[in-house]
Amino acid sequence: MAESLSPLQAINQKELELRRRIEEARRKAEAQIQSTREEAKQTTAQADREGQAEAKVLYERGIEEARQEAETVVSAAKEKAVALRRQVTANLDEAAGQILQLVLPARPKSHSDTISE
Numbered sequence: 353m354a355e356s357l358s359p360l361q362a363i364n365q366k367e368l369e370l371r372r373r374i375e376e377a378r379r380k381a382e383a384q385i386q387s388t389r390e391e392a393k394q395t396t397a398q399a400d401r402e403g404q405a406e407a408k409v410l411y412e413r414g415i416e417e418a419r420q421e422a423e424t425v426v427s428a429a430k431e432k433a434v435a436l437r438r439q440v441t442a443n444l445d446e447a448a449g450q451i452l453q454l455v456l457p458a459r460p461k462s463h464s465d466t467i468s469e
Contacts, residue, residue, distance in 0.1 A: 357365065
C-alpha cells in the first residue's frame with residue numbers, strides 16, 4: 353500500500369516542488385537575460401562597424417569632391433594667369449613707353465637746338 357502523507361508533509365512537499373520550479377524558472381530567465389544582453393552587445397558592435405564604414409565612405413567621398421573642386425579652382429586660376437600674362441605682354445611696350453615719358457621728362461631744347469631752327 354502506498355503511504356499516505358500527512359497534510360503537513362504534503363504541504364512541505366508542495367513547497368519544495370514550488371521552490372524547485374521557481375529556482376528553475378529563475379535560472380532560465382537569467383540565461384535568457386544573459387543571452388539577450390550578448391545579442392544586444394553583438395548588434396551594437398555590428399551597428400558600430402557599419403556606421404564607421406559608412407562614415408569612412410562619406411569622408412572619402414567628401415575628400416574626393418574637395419580635391420576635384422580644388423583642381424577646378426587651380427585650373428581656372430592658371431588659365432586666368434595665362435590670359436593676364438598675354439594681355440600684359442601685349443601692352444608691355446606701350447606701358448614701358450608711357451613709364452619712360454613719366455620718368456624722363458621731355459628734354460628741354462638746348463641752345464644749340466634753338467639755333468638750328
